[in-house]
Amino acid sequence: MSHNIAVIPGDGIGNEVMPEGIRALEAAAHRFSLDLNFTEFDFASCDYHERHGKMMPDDWRDQLGGMDAIFFGAVGMPDRVPDHISLWGSLLQFRRAFDQYVNLRPCKLMPGIKSPLAGRAPGDIDFYVVRENTEGEYSSVGGKMFEGTDREVVIQDTVMTRTGIDRVLKFAFELAMTRPRKKLTSATKSNGISITMPYWDERVVEMARGYPDINVDKFHIDILTANFVLHPDWFDVVVASNLFGDILSDLGPACTGTIGVAPSANINPEGHFPSLFEPVHGSAPDIFGKGIANPIGQIWSAAMMLEHLGHMDAGKAVVEAIERVLAAGPGDAPLTPDLGGRGTTGELGEVIAEAIKNG
Ligand code: NAD
Ligand code: IPM
Ligand code: MN
Numbered sequence: 001m002s003h004n005i006a007v008i009p010g011d012g013i014g015n016e017v018m019p020e021g022i023r024a025l026e027a028a029a030h031r032f033s034l035d036l037n038f039t040e041f042d043f044a045s046c047d048y049h050e051r052h053g054k055m056m057p058d059d060w061r062d063q064l065g066g067m068d069a070i071f072f073g074a075v076g077m078p079d080r081v082p083d084h085i086s087l088w089g090s091l092l093q094f095r096r097a098f099d100q101y102v103n104l105r106p107c108k109l110m111p112g113i114k115s116p117l118a119g120r121a122p123g124d125i126d127f128y129v130v131r132e133n134t135e136g137e138y139s140s141v142g143g144k145m146f147e148g149t150d151r152e153v154v155i156q157d158t159v160m161t162r163t164g165i166d167r168v169l170k171f172a173f174e175l176a177m178t179r180p181r182k183k184l185t186s187a188t189k190s191n192g193i194s195i196t197m198p199y200w201d202e203r204v205v206e207m208a209r210g211y212p213d214i215n216v217d218k219f220h221i222d223i224l225t226a227n228f229v230l231h232p233d234w235f236d237v238v239v240a241s242n243l244f245g246d247i248l249s250d251l252g253p254a255c256t257g258t259i260g261v262a263p264s265a266n267i268n269p270e271g272h273f274p275s276l277f278e279p280v281h282g283s284a285p286d287i288f289g290k291g292i293a294n295p296i297g298q299i300w301s302a303a304m305m306l307e308h309l310g311h312m313d314a315g316k317a318v319v320e321a322i323e324r325v326l327a328a329g330p331g332d333a334p335l336t337p338d339l340g341g342r343g344t345t346g347e348l349g350e351v352i353a354e355a356i357k358n359g
Helices: 014-032 046-052 060-065 083-088 091-097 162-177 196-209 221-230 242-255 296-308 312-332 345-358
Strands: 002-010 035-040 069-074 102-108 126-132 142-145 153-156 183-188 215-220 237-240 263-267 275-279
Touching: 002 014, 014 035, 014 069, 014 296, 014 312, 014 345, 046 083, 060 091, 069 091, 069 296, 083 091, 091 275, 102 162, 102 242, 102 296, 126 162, 126 242, 162 183, 162 196, 162 237, 183 196, 183 221, 183 242, 196 215, 215 221, 221 242, 237 242, 263 296, 275 296, 296 312, 296 345, 312 345
Parallel strands: 002 035, 002 069, 069 275, 126 237, 183 215, 183 237
Antiparallel strands: 102 126, 102 263, 142 153, 263 275
16 A cells, blocks of 8 residues: 655755655665655745745645645744744644644653663653644634723633544543553642633543543643653653643653654544654754764654555564664664764764664
């Protein structure tokens, strides 16, 4: 079976890590006899914005909607286009228009990587953040009033719907059912955010009724961030609203050494629309052009895409290749500087692709 994959490198290091993601996919396709057809798009980038005055062409939905998956790099060059314009004009549109309501972000301490948390070894940190991805704090409801006066007011409402919460909770509970520990933690803030968050908690209690085998707990987001650092071994599946999930999914990977390895899957579980696979990190303007960006977040996202497309064996082989190369350590593998090595993006991508081919 062939798969049509939209490739959108975007901005900054998105352009440097994307070729390594493709190289890994091509290696997996070769080994597992997969037929992957890539179509590259130059929109959803600040370059495109500079040429056209907008982030995407008007028919972007038609161009992408029929694809089997979208493989995405990163977007944003805040010195050239304000972030809220570039992001609301691209990535956040994809998530909404294609109803990618689950943002699945694994967080795992890999062999060979030193955690910044003292005494933590692989196995101590191995959980998923399941982030609500289409509503919540990321809403376009609100506005500015009395602009330019000293009575200026800005309002942005949080929007939570029963359907929106229940569907992401269901995904998280189902995921927890597949895990040996069967544990689910809900991120809340129902002590301070007094309408939406108590409602979130209510829906968690209601959903938990259908999953008596799952051990459910909850923490307010402030102490939850502390517990990520102090007790990362407590967590298995962590479900969170859009903003809380965003924060937790940078903190979690930072506890595993570097956000450069973290992948994500923006999923439309029903398969009505293409799902989108991208690293958690952004376009990293501070290191763009130096050739030192870690390509593993992009490559691991490729593995999640292969699994989503039904090729579990190929996805697993890509993750195993990453683990083997990391386990070799900075002395033997060309790891990038964020991993304590002196390798380049291309060198690390190449050894991982070789490891995928050789199995
Ligand atoms: P960032 O993730 O781009 O960078 C944060 C820090 O992590 C930087 O010091 C960077 O050098 C480092 N880093 C990130 N990825 C790395 C990698 N692969 N290897 C090594 N180091 C890496 O976050 P930021 O600086 O807040 O944002 C920069 C731009 O990216 C902004 O425009 C922001 O809006 C955008 N952004 C986009 C996405 C996305 O497309 N999904 C995600 C986050 C941020
Ligand atoms: C992410 C990013 C985006 C988000 C930004 C760039 C809008 O941080 O994918 O985590 O907040 O979702
Ligand atoms: Mn983020």
